[in-house]
Amino acid sequence: MLENNSLYLIIKRMRTPMYVLVVTFAISILGMVMIPGQDDQGRPYHLTFFDAFYFVSYMATTIGFGESPYEFTYPQRLWVGFCIYLTVIGWFYAIGSIISLVQDKVLAAQIAFAQFQKKVKNMEESFIIFVGYNSMTRTIIDRLSKEGIRSVVIEKNEEKIKVLALEDYAVEVPALAGDIRDPKIFKIAGIHKKNCHAVVSLFNEDVMNLHVALSAKLMNRHVMVVVEATEEEYAQNLKTIGADIVENPFKIVAKRVYLSLKSPSLLMLEQWLYGDPLVLRKKDKLPREGKYIVCGYGRMGRALEIGLKRAGIDYIFIEASPEKARKAKRGEKVIIGDADDKKILLKADVQEASCIIAATKDDLLNLSIIMAAKRINPDIYTVARENHINDSVVFKAAKIDRVIMIETLMINKTYNILARPLADRFIRLMTYRGEEWGEKVVNLLKTHIGNNPETMETVVDEDHAYALVRHIKDTGEEIPYSVLYRRRDDWRKENQMLILYIRRGEQEILLPKPTEPVKIGDELLIAGSKEVFEDVEYIMENIYELYYVMKGRACELSLSCKLSLDF
Amino acid sequence: MNMEKVISGFFIILALTLNFGFFYGDPTVLEQHNRYELFAAIIINLIATIYKLGDKTQLGAVLLATSLVADIQLIGAASIWALGEYVTGLNAEAVTAIISFSGGALLANVVSVILFTGDVLKSKR
Numbered sequence: 206m207l208e209n210n211s212l213y214l215i216i217k218r219m220r221t222p223m224y225v226l227v228v229t230f231a232i233s234i235l236g237m238v239m240i241p242g243q244d245d246q247g248r249p250y251h252l253t254f255f256d257a258f259y260f261v262s263y264m265a266t267t268i269g270f271g272e273s274p275y276e277f278t279y280p281q282r283l284w285v286g287f288c289i290y291l292t293v294i295g296w297f298y299a300i301g302s303i304i305s306l307v308q309d310k311v312l313a314a315q316i317a318f319a320q321f322q323k324k325v326k327n328m329e330e331s332f333i334i335f336v337g338y339n340s341m342t343r344t345i346i347d348r349l350s351k352e353g354i355r356s357v358v359i360e361k362n363e364e365k366i367k368v369l370a371l372e373d374y375a376v377e378v379p380a381l382a383g384d385i386r387d388p389k390i391f392k393i394a395g396i397h398k399k400n401c402h403a404v405v406s407l408f409n410e411d412v413m414n415l416h417v418a419l420s421a422k423l424m425n426r427h428v429m430v431v432v433e434a435t436e437e438e439y440a441q442n443l444k445t446i447g448a449d450i451v452e453n454p455f456k457i458v459a460k461r462v463y464l465s466l467k468s469p470s471l472l473m474l475e476q477w478l479y480g481d482p483l484v485l486r487k488k489d490k491l492p493r494e495g496k497y498i499v500c501g502y503g504r505m506g507r508a509l510e511i512g513l514k515r516a517g518i519d520y521i522f523i524e525a526s527p528e529k530a531r532k533a534k535r536g537e538k539v540i541i542g543d544a545d546d547k548k549i550l551l552k553a554d555v556q557e558a559s560c561i562i563a564a565t566k567d568d569l570l571n572l573s574i575i576m577a578a579k580r581i582n583p584d585i586y587t588v589a590r591e592n593h594i595n596d597s598v599v600f601k602a603a604k605i606d607r608v609i610m611i612e613t614l615m616i617n618k619t620y621n622i623l624a625r626p627l628a629d630r631f632i633r634l635m636t637y638r639g640e641e642w643g644e645k646v647v648n649l650l651k652t653h654i655g656n657n658p659e660t661m662e663t664v665v666d667e668d669h670a671y672a673l674v675r676h677i678k679d680t681g682e683e684i685p686y687s688v689l690y691r692r693r694d695d696w697r698k699e700n701q702m703l704i705l706y707i708r709r710g711e712q713e714i715l716l717p718k719p720t721e722p723v724k725i726g727d728e729l730l731i732a733g734s735k736e737v738f739e740d741v742e743y744i745m746e747n748i749y750e751l752y753y754v755m756k757g758r759a760c761e762l763s764l765s766c767k768l769s770l771d772f
Numbered sequence: 773m774n775m776e777k778v779i780s781g782f783f784i785i786l787a788l789t790l791n792f793g794f795f796y797g798d799p800t801v802l803e804q805h806n807r808y809e810l811f812a813a814i815i816i817n818l819i820a821t822i823y824k825l826g827d828k829t830q831l832g833a834v835l836l837a838t839s840l841v842a843d844i845q846l847i848g849a850a851s852i853w854a855l856g857e858y859v860t861g862l863n864a865e866a867v868t869a870i871i872s873f874s875g876g877a878l879l880a881n882v883v884s885v886i887l888f889t890g891d892v893l894k895s896k897r
Contacts, residue, residue: 217826224822231815238811254811255854 211315218306222299229295233261233288240284244275265292314382318393324379325395330355331402333623334394336385336417338365340594341407343372344616345623350375352624357394359383385413388420396424403429403623407452407615411439418448431622433615435504450622454611455505457618458590459512460636465491466516468640470647475635478628479617482657483650489607492586495559496521500544500574502529505564505590510537521553525565545573550581560586568596572603627662627730631706634715646705646716650732654701658732663745665727670745674725684755687719691754693740700740702733777892783820784835784888787842788881790816795878799871800864810853810874814846817877820884831891838884845877 237257244250252260256274263270264285277285306312332355335342346356358380360366366380383390395401406417414432421430430448434440435455443451464472469485477483499509502524513520522537523544524530530539542549544563555561561578563571571589578585588607591600600608621629635643650658663669677684692698707714707721708728714721731741743750752760790813797804821839824832849870856866 213826213828220822220825223825224819227815227818227822231811235808235811238808253854253857254807254850255858 211312211319214309214312214315215306218309219299219302222295222302225295226299229292230261230265233265233292234258236284236288237261237281240281242275242278242281250275261288261292264289265296267293267296318381321379321381322393324377325357325393325398328355328357328379328395328398329400331400332357332395333402334359334391334396334404334421336404336406337361337408337413338369338380339407341612341616341619342405343369345405345619346378347372347374348616348620349624350378354624357381359385359390359394361385385417385420388424391420391424396421396428401425401428403431405431405619405623407433407619411436415439415442415446418443419446422447431619452615452618452622453508454614454618455508457614458505458609458611459508462491462509463512463516465489466493466518468643470640470643471635471638473647474643475632477658478625478632478660479621483647484656491588491607492559495519496554496557498523498550498553498555498558498561498578500524500561500563500571501565501590502533502539503564503566505566507532509562509564523549523553545570545577547577547581550578555585556582558582558585560588562588562590564590566590566592568592568599572599575603575605625660625662627706627708627728628660630708630713631715631730634706634713638715649703649716653703654733658703659734659738660705661729661731661733661738661741663729663731663742665723665725665729665745669742672748672751673723673745675748676751677723677725683722685720685722686717688723688751688754689741689744690719691744693743693750693754696754696757700733700737702731702737702741704729704731706730780820780823781888781892783816783823784881784884787813787817787820787839788878788885791842791846791874791878791881795871795874797871799868799875802862802867802870805871805874807853810846810850813874813877814843814850817842817846817881831887835884835887838880838887841880842877842884845873845880849873849877 234254234257237252237260238254239251241249241251252274260273265288330353333349334357335346336359338358338360342358346358349356353376355376356378358366358369358378360369360380360382361384363382366382369378369380372378381390381394383393385391391404396404404417404421406414406421408414408417411434414434418430418432421428426447429450431450431452432443432448433454434443434451435453440451440453461472461475464475469489472489473483473485476489497513497518497520499506499513499520500523502510502522506522506524510520510522520538522530522533522539524539524541525543527541530541533539540549540553542552544550544565555578561575563574565571565574568591571591575587575589579587586607587605588609589600589603589605591597591608591610592612594610594612597608597610618629621632635646665673667674673684676682686704689704690699690702692700704717705715706729707717709724709726731738733741744754745751749760790809794805794809794813817839821836821843824836824839827833827836852866852869852873853862856862856870860866
């Protein structure tokens with residue numbers, strides 16, 4: 206019945222104008238029929254109901270064809286004079302009601318709601334529900350839409366939805382104005398649908414994320430829930446209620462600081478899989494010796510503490526709030542005071558420190574910390590946390606060695622989880638392999654492909670690898686992965702690519718050997734270039750291409766094919 | 773006493789009685805059927821129809837349907853009358869058509885009243 210709400214709203218509002226119209230018409234017509242007139246010969250006559258209806262219809266609508274069928278007498282004209290005002294006012298009232306109804310906000314909301322429901326209902330591809338529309342989700346939706354992945358947005362603020370409507374996405378993004386505290390909202394957004402792939406919630410407040418995860422899991426426990434959690438207790442809660450992926454941007458930061466100190470190649474690989482080129486820039490090289498000053502002992506400060514401790518770096522904290530400083534474990538060095546105060550910085554031995562990390566949640570404070578530290582020690586390596594993408598111009602102008610953008614990190618991480626799940630898994634697996642392994646992979650990639658390889662993810666199944674699957678099923682023959690490396694124009698040559706990772710159910714293979722046999726259902730992460738990926742796709746899907754790269758000669762057409770070609 | 777029920781009941785039953793008043797009489801003799809009564813029946817039926825609009829219940833939907841049927845039948849009767857008077861002439865065929873159309877409307881109005889009273893009887897108070 207919900208779709209009919211807007212229709213009912215219109216009908217209900219139009220009832221009074223309709224009464225007015227019917228009653229005024231009835232009075233006018235009745236009067237016209239009862240008042241006697243004169244025909245052209247001067248004989249008395251009465252208008253019939255049809256005459257009266259005809260006359261009143263064009264009088265009320267102010268069309269005015271004149272007096273018919275004969276000229277009116279004065280008693281008739283007196284009545285008509287009265288009726289003009291009666292019916293015209295009634296008519297204008299009706300039209301005015303229709304116009305005000307069109308502008309009505311409640312009706313507009315109802316219509317938008319009905320349209321949203323229809324769009325979600327008709328969506329056949331898999332889609333992702335985003336809760337909250339902000340600069341982060343906007344970028345993620347944009348990148349996903351370029352990959353052809355559809356999104357649905359639930360946002361409380363209607364202004365933001367208007368902004369979304371102006372955005373030029375590659376695919377349509379239906380948006381619903383609504384508060385997620387109402388569990389019905391999720392149902393309307395299609396969470397119970399089979400093709401609902403994931404629910405994403407990246408609010409700054411962990412409470413909101415917890416709320417979203419809880420309702421989403423209760424509504425549909427099969428749906429993947431991706432949420433942000435920056436506090437440890439919330440992360441624990443989220444995991445207990447079954448949130449599939451709990452992201453903590455500060456943990457990523459801490460991990461990157463650790464990797465940059467201990468295993469730069471792994472850092473290089475990680476940044477590359479997040480969308481950066483496969484090079485290590487100067488700004489990525491943190492000083493390995495000397496003392497670090499970390500300003501802010503909040504969520505990021507505590508995460509950094511773990512990373513720095515593991516890397517064996519000497520560090521000291523500066524925290525303005527005594528309450529937060531008290532949370533520090535015994536033995537940690539925490540100075541209480543404003544970090545942009547020169548005296549406090551001197552107290553932390555800034556003139557001898559090798560690196561300063563401004564990690565507070567206030568962008569301006571972070572900038573002023575960096576400026577103050579540079580004035581005392583111009584050689585110090587500076588790292589600043591940037592909370593909002595909008596501030597990037599100022600941060601660029603400040604010439605900071607390394608800017609950590611929390612929002613960008615979250616965007617890249619979430620995008621990887623949703624659109625590049627294998628790359629995300631690969632990042633996690635490679636961390637256990639150590640620096641040496643990382644160096645080997647980087648060298649392989651650089652010598653084989655170049656400085657900026659791209660990645661592709663695909664599955665060996667009927668949809669993505671028709672030829673391969675058919676060949677394996679029909680012949681039972683084992684095909685090694687080396688076949689995929691061969692070039693379509695010359696089978697003896699090899700394409701510049703590298704299979705990084707195969708997921709085969711529970712089994713996970715990093716850097717598989719070319720002799721590894723292809724199994725149906727394998728999920729592949731391949732590094733290479735766009736042209737190479739095209740070759741791989743052709744070989745996987747087209748039986749003639751597969752035959753050529755396997756046998757080295759063109760496939761002989763079967764007799765029936767030849768016969769049909771002759772015509 | 774529910775004022776809304778009084779008004780809706782008034783219009784629904786008035787639509788039926790006026791309709792019956794017009795229908796009653798020899799179906800071949802137009803003089804036995806009052807044109808003012810037909811006009812009143814049409815107007816009251818229209819008002820009753822508008823009254824039933826916007827009711828989202830199952831019963832409301834059926835009541836609205838019967839009312840719409842009665843409207844169409846009565847307006848049909850009036851149209852035939854106008855057509856007969858000005859175009860084809862009021863012969864016996866036209867006259868019986870007018871009366872039988874209003875008879876059909878009467879049936880729809882009877883159904884409407886039965887549904888309405890049924891609903892009233894069903895409610896406990």
